Amino acid sequence: MSKNNKTYKFSAISIKDNVAVRFRLFSKKIAKSHTATLSIMMDFFEWHGFTPSDRFTQSLIQELLKNRARTETSIKRTEATIAIIRDIEVNQTKPNNAMLLSLFGEKIKEEKPIRVEKKFADKPVDEKNVVDSIVPKIRYEKLASKMENVSTDFKYVLDKVTTVKNSFGKDYLKLEISKSELENFIRTLKKL
Structure with a gap:
């Protein structure tokens, strides 16, 4: 089909x-010509990945809604995963870093709170009550036991070692230890 010359090449x-009569009636509802109707139908099936022989449970719209529901659940799962990762970062990584820095004698940066309650803003703060970082007791005990194990191994x-x-x-x-003992020490240090 060339639009410039307005000549069309037809094929039979x-x-x-009975199928031709049915198609002609259907074609009047969809497009101006039979060619446009066929091309629209083929584009629809190719775009959505369906074949005309597929049988849907009740209708095509319900299938599309199921696909939308699957997409929405996958988005919700992705958002939940992002929330979990952020929670891990806030609740696990920062306290562990603070504890490791305190073990090695490094000073921890004090984070200033974004908002201060009015009842505490007027009162003077005692330096004895200010804690650089707060670490849960269970995490502290785990790190202390790991440190004890590392020090005994060291x-x-x-x-x-002999000179x-x-x-x-x-x-x-x-170094007078076996190769398996050395590999064991290396593995334990990598786990930390």
């Missing part, structure tokens, strides 16, 4: 008489 298709390794005197060069240190 053999269709049963003492064990240091006990196995070897070399007659032609510098003295060096020799």
Whole structure:
């Protein structure tokens, strides 16, 4: 079909008489020409990924609504996952970082509250009551036990180190543990 010359190239298709009459009636409702009706129908099926032989439970609209419901539930799940990750960041990562910094003697940045209640704004704040960071007791105990395990392992390794005197060069240190013990220590340190 070329629009400039307004000449059309037609092709004939053999269709049963009753189907042709039905299509002509249907075509009058949809578009101006039979060609436009067929192209609209084919675009619809290709766009939505359906085939004309598919049988839907009750109607096409209900299938589309089911797809929309699936999309909405996946969006809700994604939003819930984002909320969980933000909660983990606020409740787990920041206190752990604060505790690790306090273990290594680093100063923790004090975060100023966004809003201050009026009843506390007028009263002077005692320096004794101000705590740099608040860490739940369970997390503190877990970190303390991990630190204790690491320190005992470190003492064990240091006990196995001996100095070897070399007659032609510098003295060096020799670690007298098995390869499996070394790999075990490396694994435990990576877990921390």
